[in-house]
Amino acid sequence: MSIFVDRDTRLVVQGITGRDGSFHTSQMMEYGTQVVAGVTPGKGGQRFNRTVPVFDTVADAVAETGANTSVIYVPARFASDAIYEAADAGIELIVCISEGVPVLDMTRVIPFLREKGTRLIGPNCPGAISPGRSKVGIIPGTICREGNVGVVSRSGTLTYEIIHQLSGNGYGQSTCIGIGGDPIIGTNFIECLAAFEADPDTNAIVLIGEIGGTDEQQAAQYVADHVTKPVVGFIAGQTAPPGRRMGHAGAIISGSSGTAAEKMAALEAAGICVMKRPADVVSLLKERL
């Protein structure tokens, strides 16, 4: 199996006619994702690539195509509205790729989603891919390989690097998820760990964190308490200076509980093998499996 995205994913692409949206829709379709609809207001009635019907609203797309998952490629300032729209239309899983969504927007989005019972992955994330089954987002399909390692990460290209190491050394993936680097995100490490723990096709989990916040510490505690499968971890930002922002908003060291050293210690205390460098993922997995 896999988590969150699979063969039964019926995807609607919000912002399908935009530059990023159209490029990645083609990529997802090539990969085999069931892209059933697109949404661009004012382009309802058209078809994307002569096949995928485009609608004015997500509600129309859901009514006509039974889409259950959406991926959002709209500009950041429209992203929260796109999330509300998808949740309101009954979409079960929303993957928001858009980068630069104002954090205060997210503080309002979160309780809305909770009321609707909708899962959001992101924003500012590469999405999720279940190799060989379905890809929702922008993780390059070519670097992935079917298998039994679950990957969950706050990062984008760093995730690719680690997936690349895994695939190149015979470790395929059940699902790879980038949860996003922003301070407020829809799905956190713990929810992914729980899903991987419950997934019969996942044998081991790779967790890729970074400085800032306390998500990794909480994830470590969760692993200690609830996860029976082997977990291998990485924390980026050991050399980052305290108090400075490293590119995306996730990487702020707030108080004393966001340093790489602290996070690595927390992971180790929870019985998670911590990599010193991305390439270590292979040897550590080998040890544990």
Added chain:
Amino acid sequence: MSIFVDRDTRLVVQGITGRDGSFHTSQMMEYGTQVVAGVTPGKGGQRFNRTVPVFDTVADAVAETGANTSVIYVPARFASDAIYEAADAGIELIVCISEGVPVLDMTRVIPFLREKGTRLIGPNCPGAISPGRSKVGIIPGTICREGNVGVVSRSGTLTYEIIHQLSGNGYGQSTCIGIGGDPIIGTNFIECLAAFEADPDTNAIVLIGEIGGTDEQQAAQYVADHVTKPVVGFIAGQTAPPGRRMGHAGAIISGSSGTAAEKMAALEAAGICVMKRPADVVSLLKERL
């Protein structure tokens, strides 16, 4: 028994040191209500009538006294804040007496209460009384009598008139509730009907409605579908001209579905005996019991 208020009601009075608040607190205490606390910001540490401790916040009052019910006598423009505060402090039942609460305030209060799981009675209502047990609000205790008739009403003094008729003719009450005459209220007819239906000490129900809205029609449908106990009804406003407001905001005839004639017909169609005048309540109850 009774519904909503009873001997286990532990009441905190919001606005206890105000003109209305202090008068009615004395009345409730005389009646035997367990008034365990009062709230007036800045008067924390004082005592009302040398007995009831006064607190700065409802949270303090709940923490110190275990209050489970609140009654609100603050000016209308502060009423919604008082409701939020009580709900946030874990109060289970809030009775808001204040008249003149802006309707848009109520549109925001309602979803807040729903999330907290708090019941609100009112605003702009006389409150509830379970004769001989507890009184929360302003219904004169002297006109009530212990018994087995449940009374639920959108009105204030009209309710007193009907209670007066009941008590004077040997029909005591299990609980009398004024749900309030505003367009948006916390507890509607149906919720009261359901509670009376479930209350073993209620044998019959008196429902007092008025023109405006469609609450009575929906209540009638609910009675037809779910209520086994005899119900007697009254609708005020048969002579009210269409399209004009009669005193409180509840009495607006909106479209075709708010006239007294229509409501009376709906009640009758549901098997509810409809009074022609308040005094008929006694003879109709006699017939049904």
Added chain:
Amino acid sequence: MNLHEYQARTLLKAAGVPVPDGEVATTPDEVETIARAMGGGVVIKAQVHSGGRGKAGGVKLVENAAEARAAAEKILGMTIKGLTVNKVLVAPAAKITSESYVGIIVDRESQRPVIMVSPEGGVDIEEVAAKTPDKIFKLAIDPRFGLMPYQAMSLAFKLYDDVKQVRQAAVVMQRLYQAFVDAGGSLAEINPLITNDEGAVLALDAKISVDDNELDRKPAIAELRDLSAEAEAEIAAREAGLSFIKLDGYVGCCVNGAGLAMATMDLVKYYGGEPANFLDIGGSSNPEKVVTALKIIGADSNVRSVLFNIFGGITRCDDVANGIVAATSQMSFEIPLVIRLTGTNEKLAVQILEEAGFSALNDMDEAVEKAVQIAKEAA
């Protein structure tokens, strides 16, 4: 409280809704000057708190300034549903290519503000609702989030095909909602929302009603009240904290509580009489209120008896009794009174009344029957 069209237009304009030019005038001279400055055809619209202005002749489309003056002479001073026209709005005649409807009300059932739109605008929306309900689209707004862009867009797609107009209309809806909230509205309406020959979406006519309970905290809105547009008795009642509505009967009613007041009117009818008014003296008792109430009721020449029906709760019967004694001693009040009092301080009240030469009843039916009988005998 209802706002005039020109006031509603000003609020919408301030909220960023595109509204065509328009000026208010109170004399034909002013109208002529404004029309001349605008050039071309103009529309002259009576500013009264009443629907059906068009049917009553209160809206005129004219070709030039001279015609505008002539139309203004007819409209200014005319009476529409009992209300005198003191002001008119003068606006350039719009080149209309479509007329839609957009309105927001507070809905009792969903307990939320509800926005309604229809591509059938410019007409009575209640008729559209009755005849072609499938042409009305409604959406309940979650006030915690407001009217969100995607919601406004989805409604705007029901009005227009051109996505540029859809976007314009969506923005209008969001701003209308903001104006509605900011004004403390119970209703906000644009009818018609037009498109003109240049493809622009504009609010041609606007209506806003405000929840009276908002006025305390919205002084700028409260100042928009136009006393000249209201009946004198209703102004006096409001200022005294009474709820009063004049009716066509002859039994004056003075009651505490709106529900009991309506039930009293109904009982007047039950006993063969006709109520002259709805009057609720409210919850907290104050002898002054009774004085004002009696003055207002006494000013109605149709009234042949006055019925007091007081159920004392918060209202103390003795306060009402004192009010009756004070009012009747201040003014020569010729109309016979029938007084029913029960509840808080009832005994004291009866004593006060008896000392002043009045008698008081205890039973509502008895009192109503007597008041009707006296009125009929006086006919």
Added chain:
Amino acid sequence: MNLHEYQARTLLKAAGVPVPDGEVATTPDEVETIARAMGGGVVIKAQVHSGGRGKAGGVKLVENAAEARAAAEKILGMTIKGLTVNKVLVAPAAKITSESYVGIIVDRESQRPVIMVSPEGGVDIEEVAAKTPDKIFKLAIDPRFGLMPYQAMSLAFKLYDDVKQVRQAAVVMQRLYQAFVDAGGSLAEINPLITNDEGAVLALDAKISVDDNELDRKPAIAELRDLSAEAEAEIAAREAGLSFIKLDGYVGCCVNGAGLAMATMDLVKYYGGEPANFLDIGGSSNPEKVVTALKIIGADSNVRSVLFNIFGGITRCDDVANGIVAATSQMSFEIPLVIRLTGTNEKLAVQILEEAGFSALNDMDEAVEKAVQIAKEAA
């Protein structure tokens, strides 16, 4: 983006927060004139984006205009944590009877704005949090409802006993929250919130940081950016859409993606080197960005090798390769480059680079090790 104290004060004042008078000056002459007009003692405060201004000598309390001038001469032009002081705020010396702290941040854990208050104000709040955490009171704000009056009151009761001051402070907190939301804040702070000898509650010092992602839709806030208060390289990076932070090492890094950039820096350290910077060229590829990146890195005289680490996803490797070729042909770039590329259009990129005389690696560890080695050899 950080606002200066004087900018934050202006925003708070506009939101209705009581703020003592104060004026900004850029010369000692101006300071003297302002201080004379104010009369009595004044405080002169350096306007730089840095904490610890007081300790660094950037804040001076003086008795009169002449002393103000003298203080201004010292402060204007001084350097605090690498930032030059170009502006000072001049404000009357306040008669302070108490100092509290009020701050709002966006909290990752509750996923909400959190307001923190403490009766221990005027000092570093992180120290208070560390030493006496029981003197800090926090409340998560539901952004759907805002900071409600009862919440603000309950916090204000933690600061004051006098209910008049409690009410004033509660209003300050609500307005601070409004200012925070309106500015698109990531932090808004009043430290200290004082009471003066007349019992009034006032915001003596204010700090607001804005979420950069808000600036697009808040042009008035974006205009508050003070380029003179920022390092040149960071301005150039931001304008090119790069994230850049200068560090103290000697291996320049140019990476796509923040996580990979940090992991690359960590790997430099792992192989015994020291990274010279954090630099993320972002998601969408554009040869111009690479040009700017190389210019910024090249301007750092400590840099002895430059490491490119590109994992092609959305970023196309050929775009980066073209950027490298373009940049090195436009400018004389003497520092040796180590290039690692993999992913989208990798082969094309390698071809482009080889044609221009560069070689490219495929493995991250190999590339990092090599870059460190080259830098060490060049030392």
